[in-house]
Amino acid sequence: xxxxxxxxxxxxxxxxxxxxxxxxxxxxxxxxxxxxxxxxxxxxxxxxxxxxxxxxxxxxxxxxxxxxxxxxxxxxxxxxxxxxxxxxxxxxxxxxxxxxxxxxxxxxxxxxxxxxxxxxxxxxxxxxxxxxxxxxxxxxxxxxxxxxxxxxxxxxxxxxxxxxxxxxxxxxxxxxxxxxxxxxxxxxxxxxxxxxxxxxxxxxxxxxxxxxxxxxxxxxxxxxxxxxxxxxxxxxxxxxxxxxxxxxxxxxxxxxxxxxxxxxxxxxxxxxxxxxxxxxxxxxxxxxxxxxxxxxxxxxxxxxxxxxxxxxxxxxxxxxxxxxxxxxxxxxxxxxxxxxxxxxxxxxxxxxxxxxxxxxxxxxxxxxxxxxxxxxxxxxxxxxxxxxx
Amino acid sequence: xxxxxxxxxxxxxxxxxxxxxxxxxxxxxxxxxxxxxxxxxxxxxxxxxxxxxxxxxxxxxxxxxxxxxxxxxxxxxxxxxxxxxxxxxxxxxxxxxxxxxxxxxxxxxxxxxxxxxxxxxxxxxxxxxxxxxxxxxxxxxxxxxxxxxxxxxxxxxxxxxxxxxxxxxxxxxxxxxxxxxxxxxxxxxxxxxxxxxxxxxxxxxxxxxxxxxxxxxxxxxxxxxxxxxxxxxxxxxxxxxxxxxxxxxxxxxxxxxxxxxxxxxxxxxxxxxxxxxxxxxxxxxxxxxxxxxxxxxxxxxxxxxxxxxxxxxxxxxxxxxxxxxxxxxxxxxxxxxxxxxxxxxxxxxxxxxxxxxxxxxxxxxxxxxxxxxxxxxxxxx
Numbered sequence: 001x002x003x004x005x006x007x008x009x010x011x012x013x014x015x016x017x018x019x020x021x022x023x024x025x026x027x028x029x030x031x032x033x034x035x036x037x038x039x040x041x042x043x044x045x046x047x048x049x050x051x052x053x054x055x056x057x058x059x060x061x062x063x064x065x066x067x068x069x070x071x072x073x074x075x076x077x078x079x080x081x082x083x084x085x086x087x088x089x090x091x092x093x094x095x096x097x098x099x100x101x102x103x104x105x106x107x108x109x110x111x112x113x114x115x116x117x118x119x120x121x122x123x124x125x126x127x128x129x130x131x132x133x134x135x136x137x138x139x140x141x142x143x144x145x146x147x148x149x150x151x152x153x154x155x156x157x158x159x160x161x162x163x164x165x166x167x168x169x170x171x172x173x174x175x176x177x178x179x180x181x182x183x184x185x186x187x188x189x190x191x192x193x194x195x196x197x198x199x200x201x202x203x204x205x206x207x208x209x210x211x212x213x214x215x216x217x218x219x220x221x222x223x224x225x226x227x228x229x230x231x232x233x234x235x236x237x238x239x240x241x242x243x244x245x246x247x248x249x250x251x252x253x254x255x256x257x258x259x260x261x262x263x264x265x266x267x268x269x270x271x272x273x274x275x276x277x278x279x280x281x282x283x284x285x286x287x288x289x290x291x292x293x294x295x296x297x298x299x300x301x302x303x304x305x306x307x308x309x310x311x312x313x314x315x316x317x318x319x320x321x322x323x324x325x326x327x328x329x330x331x332x333x334x335x336x337x338x339x340x341x342x343x344x345x346x347x348x349x350x351x352x353x354x355x356x357x358x359x360x361x362x363x364x365x366x367x368x369x370x371x372x373x374x375x376x377x378x379x380x381x382x383x384x385x386x387x388x389x
Numbered sequence: 390x391x392x393x394x395x396x397x398x399x400x401x402x403x404x405x406x407x408x409x410x411x412x413x414x415x416x417x418x419x420x421x422x423x424x425x426x427x428x429x430x431x432x433x434x435x436x437x438x439x440x441x442x443x444x445x446x447x448x449x450x451x452x453x454x455x456x457x458x459x460x461x462x463x464x465x466x467x468x469x470x471x472x473x474x475x476x477x478x479x480x481x482x483x484x485x486x487x488x489x490x491x492x493x494x495x496x497x498x499x500x501x502x503x504x505x506x507x508x509x510x511x512x513x514x515x516x517x518x519x520x521x522x523x524x525x526x527x528x529x530x531x532x533x534x535x536x537x538x539x540x541x542x543x544x545x546x547x548x549x550x551x552x553x554x555x556x557x558x559x560x561x562x563x564x565x566x567x568x569x570x571x572x573x574x575x576x577x578x579x580x581x582x583x584x585x586x587x588x589x590x591x592x593x594x595x596x597x598x599x600x601x602x603x604x605x606x607x608x609x610x611x612x613x614x615x616x617x618x619x620x621x622x623x624x625x626x627x628x629x630x631x632x633x634x635x636x637x638x639x640x641x642x643x644x645x646x647x648x649x650x651x652x653x654x655x656x657x658x659x660x661x662x663x664x665x666x667x668x669x670x671x672x673x674x675x676x677x678x679x680x681x682x683x684x685x686x687x688x689x690x691x692x693x694x695x696x697x698x699x700x701x702x703x704x705x706x707x708x709x710x711x712x713x714x715x716x717x718x719x720x721x722x723x724x725x726x727x728x729x730x731x732x733x734x735x736x737x738x739x740x741x742x743x744x745x746x747x748x749x750x751x752x753x754x755x756x757x758x759x760x761x762x763x764x765x766x767x768x769x770x
Binding site: 021022025028029030032033035036037039040042043044045046047048063072073074077079095096097098107111116117118119120121122123124125126127128129130131132135136137138139140142143145146149150153154155156157158159160161162163164166167168169170173189193279280281282284285287288289292293296297300302303304305306307309311312313316350351353 | 426429430433434437438441442444445449451453454469478479480485487495498499500501502503504508516517518519520521522523524525526527528529530531532533535536537538539540542543545546547549550551552553554555556557558559560561562564565566567568571641674676677678679681682683685686687689690691693694695698699700702703704705706707708709711725726729731
């Protein structure tokens with residue numbers, strides 16, 4: 001059996017290196033998606049804006065400084081593209097920026113006379129998300145301005161408990177979801193296309209007739225796919241360390257272990273898809289659709305959990321919460337954030353509950369075993385339907 | 390138009406050309422209906438992206454579920470609660486109070502089912518402070534919930550005439566386009582570009598892999614008619630895929646598309662360019678199992694990173710610079726305002742650019758088909 005696995009792996013690796021299109025593909029696709037997706041990772045933090053600061057009086061300068069300096073771990077809240085009123089209005093009208101903040105000309109004077117000054121926010125409201133984000137950022141600036149000018153009347157907000165000492169960086173949060181996507185996609189595509197190749201190159205009959213059974217075939221395909229997926233994963237981690245500050249140096253054995261489990265899930269899904277469809281085109285399409293969908297669902301489960309009440313979003317969240325990939329993704333996040341590798345209990349993992357922990361203990365091995373077993377059954381059935389080969 | 394025969398060149402009247410293109414188009418449509426695997430990505434992908442993005446990133450309105458515990462019986466705390474309940478964005482209230490019992494709300498925060506618990510202490514009147522507990526899963530969620538609370542404070546101060554500077558919102562149009570409708574609109578544009586590109590690429594690669602290119606090259610007509618037929622099929626499929634995406638958007642995500650004729654007619658040059666791009670990709674990469682994932686993932690990533698999810702002007706600097714050179718982002722930028730009636734149509738220079746781009750791609754088409762003729766692709770036949 002070992003000889004059969006070795007022989008099969010040798011053949012597949014030789015074919016892969018002789019015709020590296022599939023190998024390149026399994027690397028390029030996640031890299032393209034991750035590169036372009038990481039371009040907008042800053043979107044939730046920093047919004048481009050222009051400020052029409054008509055006067056250089058103290059109050060105007062103070063408010064502008066607040067707007068320039070307000071920031072969170074991922075970056076500043078505003079990317080201020082101009083402070084010049086004429087240029088600001090021109091840029092806003094030309095659609096070069098989606099919003100403009102106008103500080104009134106006699107801001108200082110209005111404040112001294114006790115008048116309520118109005119800071120105007122001009123927004124292109126073609127997307128309500130943008131309107132809300134600009135409104136909230138200006139509110140934050142004015143809240144801080146109030147605090148610095150008249151803290152006595154302000155209402156303080158004190159945080160008495162938070163799950164993590166520091167808010168998890170959005171870039172980091174996104175990077176772990178994307179890592180999960182890369183491993184699942186790569187595991188599916190590599191295992192799937194290595195198997196469909198046997199039908200497309202008309203060698204499935206020979207394999208069906210092998211006295212070793214189907215287990216060596218699946219193991220060999222998965223082992224070759226593991227090597228190819230490892231290459232992809234390393235490339236993806238390097239890319240994300242530049243674009244999303246992914247902590248590549250903190251990758252521990254526990255993380256590698258979880259990535260291996262993710263690969264097994266991807267490989268079993270890929271094997272099942274391949275032996276069912278027997279054509280690489282739909283297998284690749286399905287892997288891309290499933291990979292991106294899993295990123296959106298499982299990669300964001302802990303994030304959407306807090307607002308999934310009623311309607312389709314609650315249904316989506318409930319589905320996501322049962323997927324083993326959600327638990328694994330969040331566990332990897334906790335390992336990176338806390339540095340604790342021993343998270344095989346729900347009490348030490350703040351991102352999971354007892355229910356989801358026990359469900360995952362069942363669904364992780366069940367997914368791998370079920371799809372692998374189903375692949376073998378399908379392969380056995382194919383023995384009698386070799387399609388003319 | 391001059392065409393080749395074994396004897397040399399012959400004149401082909403327009404009728405012959407028309408019939409050739411119509412025949413290729415008819416064959417392509419039959420082929421697509423028979424080979425349903427080619428229809429999965431164009432019809433499924435934009436809808437999947439729209440549903441998942443609109444639900445997960447859009448999630449309806451702006452009302453954020455929180456827990457609220459009031460331990461004070463003062464007038465001030467009642468006023469604060471009133472402001473919490475009424476503070477709103479341009480589309481919905483900012484908060485939805487889900488739990489008012491301290492223990493339950495605190496447990497919900499610890500489990501991540503609520504991202505914030507706001508506690509008004511019994512001495513609120515004197516302390517002028519509220520306390521929070523947070524499930525700080527990431528900075529984006531925390532920004533959303535904390536900044537909403539600060540807006541509530543500003544409203545309370547304004548009501549008490551204690552606010553020294555108040556925000557005043559001035560928008561382009563009276564009503565905002567809901568985030569989910571914006572995403573749905575972008576998905577329609579995505580369906581147009583994506584379907585035109587991937588259908589053309591698949592049809593071209595299918596002809597290559599099934600050696601139909603050889604038969605086409607042996608007809609007395611120029612093989613470019615095959616290309617024109619493929620462009621026609623791809624454009625028609627793009628309209629079909631966009632209409633199905635649009636219907637889902639209208640039924641589920643409040644999409645109210647405007648100026649549809651302007652969009653569908655105005656985008657034709659872009660669809661021709663996309664179809665030829667698909668043909669060029671297929672000509673270079675040959676095999677559809679290689680082409681397919683590259684096109685799918687590039688377009689999906691384009692949707693997120695270059696104007697589909699958020700307008701280009703609102704993107705981070707690196708994404709703006711990328712969008713400047715990434716042609717597809719202009720389709721989102723130019724047609725989204727038309728779709729949501731923020732503009733009644735493209736201006737003359739935008740139409741001119743689209744036509745010039747289409748002409749440039751059209752100029753590449755004979756080159757591709759000439760190269761195909763010269764390529765040794767008989768594959769043993």
